Amino acid sequence: MAPRVVIIGTGPAGVRAAQALVEAGLRPTVIDEGRRDGGQIYRRQPEGFSRSYETLYGTEAERAASLHQSFDALKGKIDYLPETLVWNISPNTVHLASGTHYQTLTFDSLIVCSGATDRLMPVKGWHQAGTYSLGGAQVALKSQGCAIGSRIVMMGSGPLLYLVTAQYVKAGAQVAAVLDTSTFMQRVAALPRLLAIPAALKKGIALTRVLAKARVPVHRGVQPLEIKGSPLDGVSGVLVALADGELLELACDAVALGYHLRPETQLADLAGCRFLFDDNTQQWLPQIDDDGRSSVKGVYLAGDGARVRGADAAERSGRLAALAALRDRGMQVGGVEQLRAELARFTRFAAGLREAFPWPAKFAASLPDETIVCRCEAITAGELRRVVHATGAQEANRAKAFSRVGMGRCQGRYCGHAGAEIIAAAACVPLSSVGRLRGQAPVKPLPVALTEEVDE
Structure with a gap:
């Protein structure tokens, strides 16, 4: 057979x-x-x-x-x-x-x-309704044929940031701004490696031209500070620090967030x-x-x-x-x-x-204590830090047992990486020593009643 x-x-x-x-x-x-x-x-x-x-x-x-x-x-x-x-x-x-x-x-x-x-780094207020991952925003556009809001801010870094923004612009959505945590000089330094695939580099440049033609503001080297909003109305704006330290606040009703995949x-x-x-x-x-x-x-x-x-x-x-x-x-x-x-x-x-659009690991240590890290379980950065200091938990699964970070329905897909960064910074240990959250079945929620079918 x-x-x-x-x-x-x-x-x-x-x-x-x-x-x-x-x-x-x-x-x-x-x-x-x-x-x-x-x-x-x-x-x-x-x-x-x-x-x-x-x-x-x-x-x-x-x-x-x-x-x-x-x-x-x-x-x-x-x-x-x-x-x-x-x-x-x-x-x-x-x-x-x-x-x-x-x-x-x-x-x-x-x-x-x-x-x-999506690989995500939390920001204060990212639990507000109207905050999506970049991938989630893309799914809404492709599968449901709709935008995530009427005035949208795209924030994070990486090729997906520009791809999704260009797709939204072409679909007729209003993009208030692109807020990129990477810098132009980081892109220049990465150019020799990017030339390994000239066609892909050309496509990336074409995406930036789409944004320029649509006059979408692009700010590089920013540090996200807060997604503003309320439990009743959801997202109302975004606050970031620009590369020169100046604060910029933008009004919006939706945010798409992500750092690579x-x-x-x-x-x-x-x-x-x-x-x-x-x-x-x-x-x-x-x-x-x-x-x-x-x-x-x-x-x-x-x-x-x-x-x-x-x-x-x-x-x-x-x-x-x-x-x-x-x-x-x-x-x-x-x-x-x-x-x-x-x-x-x-x-x-x-x-x-990766060199052109680096993962912003440094942001984890500076997250305010009130920032929610695990959106499923509403665990804040401060709670996670207290677990590290009070129990000595320096390993991801041990910290999970004490804090419930990563125990929600996403099982750490969205908080696992940032949670490990926070643990490492609080414990002053290398990220590699924190380990990783162990996978457990079921990987996603299942109906309570399942009828068994026999394998043929």
Whole structure:
């Protein structure tokens, strides 16, 4: 019998992995939490919506169309399970929930293409209604065809900041300003690495031109101080310190916030994969080899869920992981060396992006005590610092036990990184020694009543 290969995710990595397996004569099972394929960056609009690819995806329109067409051609050759949550992984088994149904599937090989989510640094008032992550703002635009507000401030740093802003501008939304924590000189210093992918650099420049043409104010080198608002009315404005120290307050009714992306690694954690602290990104990442093999036999990690290197890199890493799975089954494949070489170029480019748009770790130590860090549990920076000083908790899970930070429904997706930074600063220890919050099933809330279906 042919081996059962399960792919999680239908973003760029998942689609190209499925394509490689089908070309090899296999029929993989492809599971996706979304209703339609494309992942986050190429998320397809709902059926019946008629916005053009150029309007919806901008400079990425051609690639989005290519990915969607590729997946449409695969549908008769794969077992496709949309709107299905993989909520746990045990040895050689994935646990699924779809609607009110529960199911398990065994696998011989598992390719996890779980994508990325926003990397967030709290700011005072970010719990106010009307504050979204950049990714959340993008989802609203692509999936619901609406803006998050009538006058919006985009704040943070990284390519996604400019991509989402440009998409909002093209959709006709009013963007009050872009508030970027990185500086122009940081971008200049990163230019040699950014030239590893000239086409991607050109696209980034094109995004800034879109903003300039729309006369959207862009302030660089800012420090976010407060998102103003009230429990009754939500967001009403933003206060930042400009690069020269001058205070700037802007009126708005919505804020999109984010600092790059981070791999969504909870499924890799549940699969038992080993993690290592990455000094370059200052975060814990699953251990993989050049082809995407994890530390667990038969489990492969691809796309932004393993390393955030962009959609183009995700397509290559997805195919590479599928080829690795085939090779490990004794099948002959080609094109591996070329894929590795192309992926190495994207890795250099990603390093340039980190240099150009650095993660603002220094902001964690200066957050006011009243700033909410964990929005699910309403835990403040002051409470977390008191736990460190009163109990001596210098490890993430121990601090979680005493404070409940990261115990909410997001399980630390949005507060975990910033919480670790606050712990490290309060305890005066390296970030690596704080550790990481352990993943636990279910990765997302499930219905109380689930009807079991038997694996076929």
